[in-house]
Amino acid sequence: MSHEEVMKIARKRGFLWSSFEIYSGVAGFVDYGPLGALLKNKIMNKWREYYIIKEGFYEMESPTVMPEEVFKASGHVDHFNDPMTQCKECKEVYRADHIIEEATGMDVEGLENQKLTEIISNRKIRCPRCGGHLTHVWSYNLMFQTLIGAKGKKIGYLRPETAQGIFTPFKRLLRFFRNKLPFGVVQLGKAYRNEISPRQGVIRLREFTQAEAEIFVNPKEKTHPRFHTIKSEKLKLYPAENQEKGKKPITITAGKAAEKGIISSELLTYHLWLAKKFLVDIGIPEDVIRFRQHLPTEMAHYAIDCWDVEIKTNRYGWIEIIGIADRTDYDLKSHSEHSKEDLKVFIEYKKPKIVKKETVKAKMDKIGPKFKKEAAKIIKALEDLDPKIVKKELEEKGQFKLELDKTYTLLEEDLEFEEIEETIKGEKIFPHVIEPSFGIDRIIYSLLLHSYKKEDDRTYFNFPADIAPVEVAVLPLVNKEKLVQLALKIKEDLRNNGFIAEFDTSGTIGRRYARIDEIGVPFAVTVDHQSLKDHKVTLRNRNDTKQIRISIKDLTRALEDLLKRRMKFQDLSRFYEIQD
RNA sequence: GCGGUUGUAGUCUAGUCUGGUUAGGACUCGGGCCUUCCAAGCCCGCGACCCGGGUUCAAAUCCCGGCAACCGCACCA
Numbered sequence: 001m002s003h004e005e006v007m008k009i010a011r012k013r014g015f016l017w018s019s020f021e022i023y024s025g026v027a028g029f030v031d032y033g034p035l036g037a038l039l040k041n042k043i044m045n046k047w048r049e050y051y052i053i054k055e056g057f058y059e060m061e062s063p064t065v066m067p068e069e070v071f072k073a074s075g076h077v078d079h080f081n082d083p084m085t086q087c088k089e090c091k092e093v094y095r096a097d098h099i100i101e102e103a104t105g106m107d108v109e110g111l112e113n114q115k116l117t118e119i120i121s122n123r124k125i126r127c128p129r130c131g132g133h134l135t136h137v138w139s140y141n142l143m144f145q146t147l148i149g150a151k152g153k154k155i156g157y158l159r160p161e162t163a164q165g166i167f168t169p170f171k172r173l174l175r176f177f178r179n180k181l182p183f184g185v186v187q188l189g190k191a192y193r194n195e196i197s198p199r200q201g202v203i204r205l206r207e208f209t210q211a212e213a214e215i216f217v218n219p220k221e222k223t224h225p226r227f228h229t230i231k232s233e234k235l236k237l238y239p240a241e242n243q244e245k246g247k248k249p250i251t252i253t254a255g256k257a258a259e260k261g262i263i264s265s266e267l268l269t270y271h272l273w274l275a276k277k278f279l280v281d282i283g284i285p286e287d288v289i290r291f292r293q294h295l296p297t298e299m300a301h302y303a304i305d306c307w308d309v310e311i312k313t314n315r316y317g318w319i320e321i322i323g324i325a326d327r328t329d330y331d332l333k334s335h336s337e338h339s340k341e342d343l344k345v346f347i348e349y350k351k352p353k354i355v356k357k358e359t360v361k362a363k364m365d366k367i368g369p370k371f372k373k374e375a376a377k378i379i380k381a382l383e384d385l386d387p388k389i390v391k392k393e394l395e396e397k398g399q400f401k402l403e404l405d406k407t408y409t410l411l412e413e414d415l416e417f418e419e420i421e422e423t424i425k426g427e428k429i430f431p432h433v434i435e436p437s438f439g440i441d442r443i444i445y446s447l448l449l450h451s452y453k454k455e456d457d458r459t460y461f462n463f464p465a466d467i468a469p470v471e472v473a474v475l476p477l478v479n480k481e482k483l484v485q486l487a488l489k490i491k492e493d494l495r496n497n498g499f500i501a502e503f504d505t506s507g508t509i510g511r512r513y514a515r516i517d518e519i520g521v522p523f524a525v526t527v528d529h530q531s532l533k534d535h536k537v538t539l540r541n542r543n544d545t546k547q548i549r550i551s552i553k554d555l556t557r558a559l560e561d562l563l564k565r566r567m568k569f570q571d572l573s574r575f576y577e578i579q580d
Numbered sequence: 581g582c583g584g585u586u587g588u589a590g591u592c593u594a595g596u597c598u599g600g601u602u603a604g605g606a607c608u609c610g611g612g613c614c615u616u617c618c619a620a621g622c623c624c625g626c627g628a629c630c631c632g633g634g635u636u637c638a639a640a641u642c643c644c645g646g647c648a649a650c651c652g653c654a655c656c657a
Contacts, residue, residue: 008591011590011591012590012591012608018648018649021648023631023647024630024631024646024647024648025647025648025649026647026648027648027649075657076657078657079657080657081657082655082656082657084581084655086581086582087582093581093582093654093655094581094654094655095654095655140581140655142656142657160657193656195655195656196581196654196655196656197581197654197655197656198656199649199650201649204656300657301657302657457619458618458619475617477615477616477617478614478615478616478617479614479615480616483616506609506610506611507619508615508617508618508619508620509615509616509617509618510617510618510619510620511618511619511620512618513617513619514618514619515619517618526617528616529616530616538617540617540618545618547617579617
């Protein structure tokens with residue numbers, strides 16, 4: 001539970017290192033060491049199990065460098081930008097808009113830097129701390145900028161989220177899913193934010209790994225086919241209202257939360273539950289998980305409802321590790337406007353709608369001779385007019401003046417009104433997007449923190465068997481040639497069967513167990529003298545250090561059952577002799 | 581970005597104030613001996629003054645700058 005102890009072991013045993021240490025390091029970057037990389041991959045693959053296999057979403061991969069247009073459309077170029085100013089005397093840095101709003105009460109959101117600078121000098125706004133003069137306003141954008149191409153004319157940015165890489169090929173995706181909602185697309189990968197001053201180690205990184213799902217749905221159908229199966233599952237929620245009124249979080253069933261509108265839709269509720277199930281599955285205890293709703297003031301520009309999954313930590317309090325948002329149609333709409341591409345989906349009505357409609361048409365035999373060459377454009381213009389207005393004007397004035405490049409006067413005899421029935425099969429809409437966005441690095445931190453166990457003089461990571469980086473250790477009880485040879489052979493066999501197996505002869509058996517416990521190896525195979533005669537070895541369970549004696553030929557099968565969590569060690573011990 | 585505190589092997593630390601032999605110890609790690617089940621013991625070995633500049637005959641030690649970590653403030657679409 002202690003941050004310091006856990007991070008110390010994480011560093012010592014090769015889970016997490018700060019990057020570029022030999023060059024003093026750079027804040028906000030970390031290396032995943034050998035065990036960290038294994039752990040991270042296992043967690044990401046578990047995530048794929050949940051979102052790709054079980055939910056039926058598909059994964060894609062887009063570039064991490066993207067052209068400026070993408071982030072103009074997404075709002076990151078404008079909204080991810082903070083206007084800053086600094087006191088010339090005391091060097092304090094401020095948000096320029098905040099300081100103006102405080103001093104004058106003006107709403108200056110969205111104004112250009114030059115305008116803000118003018119306001120500061122005209123209104124004689126000074127440093128609130130020391131009264132000193134303030135510098136001109138500059139922009140601090142949290143995106144890393146780069147130049148694309150040899151001539152360096154095209155501005156590019158490192159993506160601040162993986163999501164945009166899913167929105168931009170939306171037309172292709174829609175075709176891949178055969179033009180039908182709902183569908184989900186996921187992406188796991190790196191994202192970048194040039195934080196002003198990253199602290200808190202792995203909690204706020206400049207380069208981090210996200211696992212995001214973008215689920216495209218019909219706005220009228222924000223539910224999930226399996227919602228009924230999770231209705232009575234309990235969620236610990238901290239709604240915005242409770243935060244504002246200083247009340248405590250509530251525990252409520254998924255069904256009630258959606259029904260009462262605490263969470264804005266059944267689908268969003270389902271994804272809150274799913275995120276929690278995932279976290280519990282990889283080994284984060286349920287009682288350190290809660291869902292906190294964004295306050296209206298902190299909600300991102302694109303969302304209508306957003307819940308953070310938070311984990312309790314001893315050092316940082318409750319930290320956000322997952323954000324689950326209803327992004328509505330913000331992104332697709334905006335990309336559609338900027339790119340001039342149609343990013344809508346055709347939704348077919350269950351029953352076609354029959355609409356009665358009045359139309360006005362030109363009588364060709366009248367219009368033709370009357371207007372000759374100009375008739376064509378008049379006919380075309382009539383199609384776009386509201387027939388009611390034409391009819392009304394005709395009735396009142398006996399003629400209708402059509403304003404085009406010049407005025408054409410149309411009489412009642414030139415026109416024909418008709419009421420027709422039109423069958424509308426459906427409509428084109430922008431889908432809404434439900435987005436669970438996982439911060440993998442923070443999840444790993446939370447997992448390390450909450451898996452760490454200390455018992456007497458023993459420490460271990462209580463990783464689930466299928467998450468543990470090293471799966472099994474093979475150890476000779478003592479370093480006698482024959483035992484070492486047999487242990488090596490068993491290790492090779494296990495590796496050939498796909499297990500991540502380690503072997504260790506250093507120190508005494510107790511020290512070896514301690515070493516593998518410290519990195520959370522769930523099972524150990526120990527070869528003793530008896531093994532040479534009866535071809536049996538002991539299999540040790542990390543959490544309770546209990547052992548059973550099992551024949552070497554059964555080992556692969558037993559370990560497979562254990563590591564895939566088809567069987568618990570306790571169940572296995574019914575079939576085998578228990579060792580003291 | 582601002583202010584404060586701190587930087588000695590993988591880890592913890594002595595030495596820094598008061599400049600002066602080969603920077604000392606413990607644990608860890610590697611090799612060996614021993615050892616029949618949970619960090620035992622013995623022998624051997626690897627391994628450090630954050631980086632750069634200055635002052636000085638001489639800098640881990642004093643001064644300046646940088647970097648990093650921690651704490652507070654600010655920031656965190």
